[in-house]
Amino acid sequence: MQGELLREGQSRSPREDQRSSMERLRPDRSRTDCPVLLSERLVLRAPHEDDIDALAHLANNANVATMVSRMPHPYTVNDAADFVRRTKAGAIGKCVYAITKADNGAFLGCCGIEPTEDPATVEIGYWLGEPYWNKGYTTEAAHALIDMVFRTRPDVEQIDARCRVTNVASRRVIHKCGFQFQGSGLAASLALGSNVPVEWFRLDRKTWISLRSWGVLR
Numbered sequence: 316m317q318g319e320l321l322r323e324g325q326s327r328s329p330r331e332d333q334r335s336s337m338e339r340l341r342p343d344r345s346r347t348d349c350p351v352l353l354s355e356r357l358v359l360r361a362p363h364e365d366d367i368d369a370l371a372h373l374a375n376n377a378n379v380a381t382m383v384s385r386m387p388h389p390y391t392v393n394d395a396a397d398f399v400r401r402t403k404a405g406a407i408g409k410c411v412y413a414i415t416k417a418d419n420g421a422f423l424g425c426c427g428i429e430p431t432e433d434p435a436t437v438e439i440g441y442w443l444g445e446p447y448w449n450k451g452y453t454t455e456a457a458h459a460l461i462d463m464v465f466r467t468r469p470d471v472e473q474i475d476a477r478c479r480v481t482n483v484a485s486r487r488v489i490h491k492c493g494f495q496f497q498g499s500g501l502a503a504s505l506a507l508g509s510n511v512p513v514e515w516f517r518l519d520r521k522t523w524i525s526l527r528s529w530g531v532l533r
């Protein structure tokens with residue numbers, strides 16, 4: 316599966332998707348289960364060493380760190396190098412992507428999915444460097460990621476998303492991806508060193524199928 320390119324809107328029947336996914340399914344997933352993803356303006360690919368400087372620069376921002384659960388603040392070049400090393404080792408979920416511009420390769424941020432205690436549920440996460448906010452990039456990346464999950468992983472029935480109650484932009488991204496509100500609670504924030512109120516959302520496979528064109532939510 317390595318090197319396979321999935322493009323938004325690529326048309327294969329659900330049955331074809333499921334059959335080829337089943338053939339690819341292995342008990343111990345590896346990085347090769349996370350294909351490079353292409354969308355209209357973005358390439359989602361594995362983070363690598365060339366990203367370290369841009370990653371350290373963009374992630375060293377309290378407006379980013381305080382909105383995600385496990386990003387240290389301040390964020391150093393060493394933190395970025397460690398992040399790249401651990402993603403390569405599969406230590407941070409199994410599918411962590413660098414979000415990059417298709418036209419010039421610029422590193423914009425990261426997104427990924429990680430397993431939960433329930434094998435049928437994965438959780439999506441994302442952040443983008445502040446200079447790139449409000450251009451629709453995260454929504455575009457999330458659509459590509461969600462499509463990849465439901466198309467290639469027949470074992471996954473739902474994707475969860477969480478955001479801080481105060482995170483209006485992330486809640487909007489979540490809405491534009493079709494997630495439904497499930498409840499609220501508390502989650503740890505490494506940057507703040509405390510628990511913060513969060514909202515929990517879920518997108519199930521049936522809803523994704525009914526929204527597949529995404530245009531419904533724009």
Ligand SMILES: CC(C)(COP(=O)(O)OP(=O)(O)OC[C@H]1O[C@@H](n2cnc3c(N)ncnc32)[C@H](O)[C@@H]1OP(=O)(O)O)[C@@H](O)C(=O)NCCC(=O)NCCS
Binds near residue numbers: 452487
């Ligand atoms: C949340 C985040 C990833 C969004 O990225 P993005 O690329 O700007 O998202 P998009 O452009 O796809 O969508 C953002 C939406 O929020 C809206 N928005 C942003 N700030 C807003 C505000 N203060 N009030 C109302 N709407 C707002 C935008 O207008 C846009 O909606 P629209 O397309 O309907 O106009 C980015 O802000 C970020 O990285 N924040 C810090 C880290 C973070 O919060 N990560 C998510 C943790 S759950």
